[in-house]
Amino acid sequence: MTRPIIFAIPKGRVLDEALPLLARAGIEPEAEFYKESSRALRFATNVEGLSIIRVRAFDVATFVAHGAAQIGIVGSDVIAEFGYSELYAPVDLDIGHCRLSVAEPVDAAPEELSAASHVRVATKYPHLTRAYYERQGIQAECVKLNGAMELAPSLGLSRRIVDLVSSGATLKANGLVETATIMEISARLIVNRAAMKMRAAELVPMVERFRAAVETTKDKSDAA
Numbered sequence: 177m178t179r180p181i182i183f184a185i186p187k188g189r190v191l192d193e194a195l196p197l198l199a200r201a202g203i204e205p206e207a208e209f210y211k212e213s214s215r216a217l218r219f220a221t222n223v224e225g226l227s228i229i230r231v232r233a234f235d236v237a238t239f240v241a242h243g244a245a246q247i248g249i250v251g252s253d254v255i256a257e258f259g260y261s262e263l264y265a266p267v268d269l270d271i272g273h274c275r276l277s278v279a280e281p282v283d284a285a286p287e288e289l290s291a292a293s294h295v296r297v298a299t300k301y302p303h304l305t306r307a308y309y310e311r312q313g314i315q316a317e318c319v320k321l322n323g324a325m326e327l328a329p330s331l332g333l334s335r336r337i338v339d340l341v342s343s344g345a346t347l348k349a350n351g352l353v354e355t356a357t358i359m360e361i362s363a364r365l366i367v368n369r370a371a372m373k374m375r376a377a378e379l380v381p382m383v384e385r386f387r388a389a390v391e392t393t394k395d396k397s398d399a400a
């Protein structure tokens with residue numbers, strides 16, 4: 177018997193935007209998926225031989241890169257931070273828009289960055305942060321946090337942070353201001369490269385359905 181295709185989706189904030197897209201691509205999770213009290217992590221779908229797993233955003237990339245899941249949805253921030261060569265990202269899903277930015281306290285004394293050779297940064301994205309500063313000839317010492325980066329400057333952990341920004345409300349509420357944008361982000365469909373070859377008959381049409389679902393959404397919003 178052929179093993180099911182496993183589709184990894186992030187349980188964080190991208191999920192709400194991803195579900196309508198999955199539906200337009202013809203994929204509906206079983207009712208258990210929507211039960212708040214459910215402790216299940218793997219769910220059947222209306223598509224024969226397709227299961228969904230709901231995992232943390234960073235873990236979507238890990239499951240798919242290792243071939244434990246064959247396909248998934250994840251932010252381009254996560255793809256770039258890991259840099260897994262096993263991941264193929266064929267479709268920009270046009271959801272989960274945000275940016276990765278540097279932020280500092282609003283009232284911080286101006287600092288001549290070009291004069292600095294070393295900076296300390298609190299972030300969930302040490303690889304992207306180091307690469308960003310390296311391009312400017314600056315060595316970044318990263319303090320890895322998994323959330324609430326915005327607390328770091330006021331508590332003396334680091335002068336600056338590198339974090340995701342969308343509306344800017346979180347920065348503002350914590351007395352921070354964006355000083356540079358490192359990259360623009362949106363969620364992508366990712367596929368394990370080996371699976372894309374070995375299970376092309378199942379995965380290629382699925383990728384095409386997502387491509388079409390994104391186009392339909394764009395057409396609808398253009399017409400509105």
Ligand SMILES: Nc1ncnc2c1ncn2[C@@H]1O[C@H](COP(=O)(O)OP(=O)(O)OP(=O)(O)O)[C@@H](O)[C@H]1O
Nearest residue numbers: 188189190232233234251253272273274340341342
């Ligand atoms: N403010 C935002 N606006 C739009 N998209 C965002 C925003 N913040 C994060 N994202 C996207 O959603 C993804 C998951 O972010 P989210 O904040 O839900 O994760 P998290 O809760 O920190 O993850 P985890 O489940 O690992 O704790 C990010 O990788 C990014 O692509």
Ligand SMILES: O=P(O)(O)OC[C@H]1O[C@H](OP(=O)(O)OP(=O)(O)O)[C@H](O)[C@@H]1O
Nearest residue numbers: 189323324340341342343344345346347
């Ligand atoms: O610019 P804004 O619209 O305020 O969004 C930015 C916030 O969104 C993300 O966190 P999220 O709310 O997903 O929570 P997290 O701390 O669990 O990552 C990000 O880490 C910022 O804290």
